[in-house]
Amino acid sequence: MKLSNFNFNLPKELLAEFPTENRDESRLMVVDRKTKTIEHKLFKDIIDYFDEGDVMVLNNTKVFPARLYGNKEKTGARIEVFLLRELNSEQRLWDVLVDPARKIRIGNKLYFGDDDSLVAEVIDNTTSRGRTLRFLYDGSYEEFRQKLTELGETPIPKYINREVTPEDAERYQTIYAKEEGAVAAPTAGLHFSKHLLKKLEIKGIDFAEITLHVGLGTFNPVEVEDLSKHKMDSEELIITQQACDVVNKAKTNKHKVCAIGTTTMRAMESSVSSSKTLNPYVGWTNKFIFPPYDFSVADCMVTNFHTPKSTLLMMISAFMGHDLMKKAYEEAIKENYRFYTYGDAMLIL
Numbered sequence: 001m002k003l004s005n006f007n008f009n010l011p012k013e014l015l016a017e018f019p020t021e022n023r024d025e026s027r028l029m030v031v032d033r034k035t036k037t038i039e040h041k042l043f044k045d046i047i048d049y050f051d052e053g054d055v056m057v058l059n060n061t062k063v064f065p066a067r068l069y070g071n072k073e074k075t076g077a078r079i080e081v082f083l084l085r086e087l088n089s090e091q092r093l094w095d096v097l098v099d100p101a102r103k104i105r106i107g108n109k110l111y112f113g114d115d116d117s118l119v120a121e122v123i124d125n126t127t128s129r130g131r132t133l134r135f136l137y138d139g140s141y142e143e144f145r146q147k148l149t150e151l152g153e154t155p156i157p158k159y160i161n162r163e164v165t166p167e168d169a170e171r172y173q174t175i176y177a178k179e180e181g182a183v184a185a186p187t188a189g190l191h192f193s194k195h196l197l198k199k200l201e202i203k204g205i206d207f208a209e210i211t212l213h214v215g216l217g218t219f220n221p222v223e224v225e226d227l228s229k230h231k232m233d234s235e236e237l238i239i240t241q242q243a244c245d246v247v248n249k250a251k252t253n254k255h256k257v258c259a260i261g262t263t264t265m266r267a268m269e270s271s272v273s274s275s276k277t278l279n280p281y282v283g284w285t286n287k288f289i290f291p292p293y294d295f296s297v298a299d300c301m302v303t304n305f306h307t308p309k310s311t312l313l314m315m316i317s318a319f320m321g322h323d324l325m326k327k328a329y330e331e332a333i334k335e336n337y338r339f340y341t342y343g344d345a346m347l348i349l
Helices: 045-051 141-151 164-169 186-190 192-201 241-252 261-271 311-320 321-332
Strands: 027-032 039-042 055-059 061-063 067-074 078-086 093-099 110-112 119-125 131-136 179-181 204-212 235-238 257-260 281-285 300-304 343-348
Touching: 027 045, 027 321, 039 045, 039 321, 045 192, 045 343, 055 241, 055 261, 078 110, 078 131, 119 241, 186 300, 192 204, 204 241, 204 257, 204 300, 235 261, 241 257, 257 261, 261 311, 261 321, 300 311, 311 321
Parallel strands: 027 343, 055 204, 055 257, 061 179, 257 300
Antiparallel strands: 027 039, 067 078, 067 110, 078 093, 093 131, 110 119, 119 131, 204 235, 235 281, 300 343
């Protein structure tokens, strides 16, 4: 498969700018891989497709307010700083992206907050837009992290061309988010409400939680026609023994294992045994899944509708088959499904 196989015309008006009023009342397209049939439902109807003993695997990563705005010393130029990952907590070193990058050089200092209460020094260039910053702050580490939270902004994607609202801080986060470390939300999970999770639990559906801290690399454009030459950025991954026990028990007993989102799917596929069971793992993954690919753990998945030529679309194609994916996406555009972060969902059986 080539990059050009994943291009299609997506009307801009289908890119969702806001979430639905209620999480579980977004639309749900249900695609059956065996019968090649498509149904149109609401997300809360997902409960009808699962039985007692089935398992949903959730990514419990939590998004932190990763977007900061500061001013460059002397010139006062406004600079956007996007926190990517903490490199050293004692030295307060972070990998970041800066914009406009051409103005930011090694040795420059950036000031944040109305009172310049947080200062950072640029100590390295990592990529064209990437920098390493050392934050200069007199307080404790806990106070420093609190300061980042106070000054930071919910990092909703740039395609959402509006001001960040207080609602975004809550809605750009799954209700089961626990482990802080993501710079982007695992968006398939945004559709679950507390009420829906409780109904699923009462029906006997089990849950397993893994942690994959989503980085911006997930959304980096693919710039090579030969997909085998594309390199994914590494993302931190934690799979506990407890999660493995829940998943592997369901597989042994022939119950469904449903990956909630592409991040969850990639996480599980990063740590499987030769007998196709899930293994515990603590480390990093840069796994890139594209057709053809033989999936080992999940036999169904929930995902949002993705943009052309994205690595997420390539994974969906690998899971449901390229022709069926194209059919489903043509149907989604025809029926005005909402795409991307705050968009609608698809259940692939």
